[in-house]
Amino acid sequence: MDFIRHIGKKCKGSKTISRIDIAIHRLQRGCLFFPIGYTIRSTMANRVIKIGLLGSGTVGKGVQDILFQDAQELEKRLGLRLEIEKIYTRSPQKKYWFSRLPHKFTTDPNEVIRNPVISIVIEVLGLERREETRDIANYIVDALKSGKSVVTANKAVLASYGEEIHRAAVEASRDLRFEAAVAGGIPIIRSLGEGLLPDHVNQLYGILNGTCNYILSSISDHGKTFESALKEAQRLGYAETDPTADIKGHDTRDKLVVLLQLLYGLFVKEEEVATEGIDHLEKVDFDYARQKLHSNIKLLGYVRRRDKEVVARVSPIMMKGGHILARVDGALNAILVDSQYCETMCFVGKGAGEKPTANSVVSDVISIAMGHHTQQRPIGFQFNELLEEKDENKYYIRFVVKDRPGIVSEILGYLRDNEVNVDEVLQLKHSQEEKAYFQKKFGFKGAVGEILPFILTVEPCREVSVRKAIEGIRRQDFLLTGPVVIKMLPNLPDVVTHQNVGTGL
Ligand SMILES: NC(=O)c1ccc[n+]([C@@H]2O[C@H](COP(=O)([O-])OP(=O)(O)OC[C@H]3O[C@@H](n4cnc5c(N)ncnc54)[C@H](OP(=O)(O)O)[C@@H]3O)[C@@H](O)[C@H]2O)c1
Incomplete structure (x- = not known):
């Protein structure tokens, strides 16, 4: 035993250390671990792993x-x-x-970070301002430099300082784990990082923000307005008093940036990921989606790979009503993965909450304590925003206009000039109440009867063509508000078939 420990010390930092470390752990522990709870023990005393906690909020508790x-x-x-x-x-x-x-608590972070008996630091601090991510990143890097492994639940810190933190972990030969940082209680990080290690992820589509999904489900399923759905989410504790990070898509973007680090070894800056939130969507969009297009709208963070090039986006996406992601309601999260070997799979579950998130954190701690080492990051990939421009997609465009003759032909002119072909022009019967809502919201001085919402869908075309056409249309004085454009992905890979859904297709 002493001999093995001796070799272990000598080899520290080298490649063979992992196997020797595991051997030492197992011998010291004197047991073999079986995941379903069967343990073969020796008479040796169990090893004690000392843990330090930074933060005692929801997850910390x-x-x-x-x-x-x-x-x-x-x-x-x-x-x-x-x-x-x-x-x-x-x-x-x-x-x-x-x-x-009481003796377990301290108001000095150094009693955790620099404590010589602690070997694993859990970082579960909250943020009052985005700038605080720098201080938290410093805590993590200092803990790693002090020889501790780190478990963090903090996607914002990883998104902003991931490269520095991962480098510090490699240099210190310590483990860095972050299962809770993406989709809280769903074990997606380990599934992607270990479960799909030999595979190649081609596409990933995630409902990664429970607050947004709750709001969108309330609008779609219960006919609420955006404002009342947001208020309800705040009352139930799903949304913060300041909901900006959620509804503008920033939280989803942070998680996507963390997934890019994991899947492709890419350290992309948050601002490089084109991000659109949900605060411009209205109940009327969900009415058109359901009644005219048999579809639903979800805020997705998505990644697409072509060979060694990767692109990521955050935006509302219109998908068929029967698609598995279209049916993930309330505050749930879901991640659909399309890979070369395993093809399509979907993970659905709680993306937040005290217990699910704490479970992910503790499972990371256990994994480190058991001597399971972090995988090497993939290399050789490039982030290429232009990849998305190469694809042709269908688009939904919604207008709310002050009605007068010739509006539709003017709009069609702008689209035609940019080589965008219209598929359908559609209009629902809108109530006085709906129109009055738009009148109030957009401060329209004219009569309610003059207000006209309608939509059109366009045939597959490049995003840049739609964008140019909309720039021209946006300048027209008949608009009460800017047109709302939503990408339609009717052919998203799915894990359910038409037969077992039966409706909505
Ligand atoms: N809540 C979830 O369901 C969930 C899910 C996935 C990931 N996460 C992530 O887990 C982390 C913790 O989330 P949480 O919900 O537990 O947060 P929280 O309830 O707001 O708790 C925050 C903790 O951080 C401390 N804190 C906040 N601002 C601080 C500052 N400026 N300096 C020092 N300490 C500060 C608070 O200290 P005091 O209490 O002493 O003031 C508290 O202990 C976050 O990164 C979050 O994104 C949370």
Whole structure:
């Protein structure tokens, strides 16, 4: 045993260390681990892993619950003891576990980051301002430099400082895990990073923000306006008081940037990912989608690869009503993956919440403690925004106009001049109430009866052509608000067939 430990020290940082480390872990632990709870033990004492926690909010509390309440059960299953040594938070007295274990809490982050007995640091701090990501990145890098492995749930920090953080982990030969940073309780990071390691992901489409999905489902399924759906999401605690990061698509973009790091080893800046939110969508868009186009609209973060080139986008997408993503409702998350070997698969589940997110965090801790090492990042890929421009797609364009003769032919003129062919012009019967809503929202001074919403769909064409046509149309004085353009992807890869859905196609 001493001999193996000796070799282990000598080899630290080299490639062989991982296997030797695992051997040492297993010998020291004196057990073999079986995922369904069977453990073969020796009489040796179990190894103790000391953990430090940065943050004690929703996720931090969930992690404390699991590690304090389930410690014995986990020890029996794992053959090692996971022990929280210190918890950093600004206001310890307000925390649930403070009254039971006050000595575990500190208001000094260095008591976690530089604590010599701690080997794994969990970072679950919240953000009050985006600029705070720099401080949090510093905590993570310092912890890695101090020889600790790090588990973080923070997509914003990884999106902004991922390259620096990953480099620090490699240089320190420590593990960095972030299962909870994307789709909270869904084990998507491990599935993509390990489960699909030999495979090649061609496309990925994700409903990655539960707040947006809740709002869109409320509009689509319960006929709410955007404003009332947002208010309800805030009342139920799904949306922040300031919902900007969610409804503008920034949170989805952060998660997509993290997925690009994982899937293709690409460190793309957030602003390089073209991002559109949901705050320009109206109930009328969902009425047209359902009643005229048998479709639904979801905010998707998506990635497409062609050979070694990759593009990523965040935008509302119109898809067939029977598509599996179209039917993921409420605050759920979903990730549809299309890969070369496994073809199409879909992960659906809770993307947030105390317990699901804490489970992901603790599973990362266990994985590190068990000596499972992080994979090498893929190399050789390039981010190419222009890749999306090469594709031809159908588009939905919605107008709300002050009615007068000749409007449609003027619009068609702009589209024709940019080589965009119209497929259909469609109009629902709109109530006075609906028109009055637009009158109020867009401050229209004329009569309600003058307001006319309608849509058109265009045949597959390049995005740039639609964009140029819309630039011209946008200048016209008959518009109450800018046209809303939504990409239509009726042929998204799916895991359900027409037969087993039966409707909506
Ligand atoms: N909540 C979820 O369901 C969920 C899901 C997936 C990922 N995440 C990620 O997990 C992380 C934690 O989320 P959460 O929901 O647990 O956040 P939270 O409830 O707002 O908790 C935030 C924690 O961070 C501390 N904190 C906030 N601002 C700070 C600052 N400027 N300096 C020092 N400490 C600060 C708070 O300290 P005090 O309490 O002492 O003030 C609290 O302990 C975030 O990165 C989030 O994106 C959350």
